[in-house]
Amino acid sequence: MKKMQLSVVLIRMTLAFVFFCIQYTSTAQQPSAPSWAAETAAAKEKRMQWWTHDRFGMFIHWGLYALPARHEWVQNRERITPENYKKYFHYFNPDMFDPAQWAKEAKAAGMKYVVLTTKHHEGFCLWDSKFTDYKVTNTPYKKDLLRSFVEAFRAEGIRVGFYYSLIDWHHPDFVYDGGHPPTPIAKEDREKANAGRNMVRYQEYMRNQITELLTKYGKIDQLFFDFSYAGKGRKEWDSENLLKLVRKLQPDIIVNDRLDLNETTWGWDYKTPEQFMPKEWVKVNGQKVPWETCQTFSGSWGYFRDEYSWKSPEQLVVMLAETVSKGGNLLLNVGPTARGNFDERASERLAALGKWMKFNSPSVYGCTEAPEYFKKPANSILTYNAATKRLYIHVLEWPFKTLLLEGYKDRFKYAQLLQDGSEIRFSTITKSGGHTTETSGENDVMLQLPVQKPNTLVPVIELILE
Known part of the structure; x- marks a missing residue:
């Protein structure tokens, strides 16, 4: 009996030691937060409180790709050379752009915040940046689009967020890789084409532009970086210093998870499943975390004239309810046309969402996953x-x-x-x-x-x- 008791004690001690080692290893693998990123869980929850309450936002993808109207990645998909793509820059003139109308449609649909693509992968900027000529003020339109946009949405009580592409197919220092539209296919040709390109200079370009975006337009509530991938990540973006700058300029801002800092607890505020519905509340290391799914009305983000796989209004309502039921937010995208208005198919769906939200928004705002003891009824x-x-x-x-x-x-x-x-x-x-x-x-x-x-x-x- 004593031998058996001794064996049990030894087994327990061994298991306890193994558990300690696992915990220690897990902790050791978590980079400690730098001093500028130190924040208590309670402080983070308070900073994100408006976002987790509001649940429903509008994504807007708009750029030169609205002119070809064949998907926002058209330059990449069709391998259009910079020279041939430049025609869209020369013809960009959204004469029907009415940000007040955009804001009214978003508000009527029940959306509480908005995220606009200030610069997508094509590198074209919707504001009057001092650090590039590839900007809206050099097109026939001539005016800074962001200022009127921000003012219009704030006037409707909608919080403002900016999307900023880490990728840039136009910038002369962005190093060519397999995802670059004009990239030479042969590796040796690509290496030759990369001669003189310098990611350190590109990092400075990004910091300069982020400084403009976060200082020229007042309080910005959300920042959506996009995106890291094999060959381009934290090293290429200098992600930690970029995020440090963001936190310095806008301490209360909410930042997504695409800077390739995912193994940290401080390098992101929320997870971003894209174009799919998670089966349950998104977790990291077994813990529920804030999350937001970004979804489209159809199969593309930018305006796509001939794309017909549009979701029905009922599908969109179900998507919103399901997202909230799993503790998440829904960021639903609109791709304005080259003239600056919302496609009527988008406006119809926004109106349908608004009609439903007018009466049923209490089931969305401030809501989350139900306690487990409430069993979900059929259907x-x-x-x-x-x-x-x-x-x-x-x-x-x-x-x-x-x-x-x-x-x-x-x-x-x-x-x-x-x-x-x-x-x-x-x-x-x-x-x-x-x-x-x-x-x-x-x-x-x-x-x-x-x-x-x-x-x-x-x-x-x-x-x-x-």
């Missing part, structure tokens, strides 16, 4: 507001007359349709008799629903919790 999505003690059931397939809530007994005191505030009666008693039988488990609740689906894309049932 539905749950969102939850801890502050108001409300649970929202987004009903994807309207059932006939009843909806069973398993295990909900004594968990809520009132139910109503969010669309019109009309009461939904419920019972916890098994009834039988005549031609009708209703059965449920001991702790289940049966909602009594109208036969006809309410006239909305996705009906929402609000439960006022105990």
Whole structure:
């Protein structure tokens, strides 16, 4: 018996040592935060509070690629030479650009913040930068687009964010790689073409432009860098110093995760799954983290005249509800035309979203994943507001007359349709008799629903919790 006890003790000590080593190794692999990035978890939560509350934003991809109207990567996809691509620069003149109208459509759709591509991969800048000639003020349009844009969205109470491409297909110091539109295919030819290109000078260019963006336009709420990949990462971008500059200029800004600093806890504020829906709340090292999925109306980000795989308004509402149900934000993209207006297909969907949000926004703003003890009913999505003690059931397939809530007994005191505030009666008693039988488990609740689906894309049932 003593030998057995001794063996058990030795096993426990061994397991404890192994666990300690794993924990120590994991901790050792996490680079400690530099002094300029030091921040408590509570301070970070407070800094991001508006963002995790608002949940819904507008992404805008706009640049020279709106003229060919064949995808924002058209220069890369079709391997267009700089000389041939320059024609779009010479003809860029968005005479219908009305940022006030853009802001009104975003606000009406229920979007609380916006992120605009100040410079996409093509290198063209939408503001009057002192550090390049490849900018909007040298096109026939002549005016700085950012200033009027920022002023218009702020006037509607919408927070402003900037997208900035780390990649630049135009800059003479950006070193050619396989993803560069005019890159020579043969490796030896590419190396020859790279002679004289200098990423250190390009890093300085980026810092100068980021300084302009974060000092000339007032408070900027969000910054979306894009993106790192094999061969171009933290070393090429000088990511730590770039982020240090951002934090110095705009201490409260929220920054995404594409600077190739993902193994740190301080090099990013949120994760950015793109064009797909995570199966659950995004986690890092087993811990839930802030996240935002950026999605398009169709298959491209920039204006694509002949792209027809547009999502329906109902799909978009479901996407929004599902994102919030997993603790995330949705950044939904619009690609304006070369004349500066929203494609009518985009405006139609924004209007449809707005019609739904007008009545159902309480199921989005301030909401998140529901506690585990609330089992999701059939064909539905749950969102939850801890502050108001409300649970929202987004009903994807309207059932006939009843909806069973398993295990909900004594968990809520009132139910109503969010669309019109009309009461939904419920019972916890098994009834039988005549031609009708209703059965449920001991702790289940049966909602009594109208036969006809309410006239909305996705009906929402609000439960006022105990």
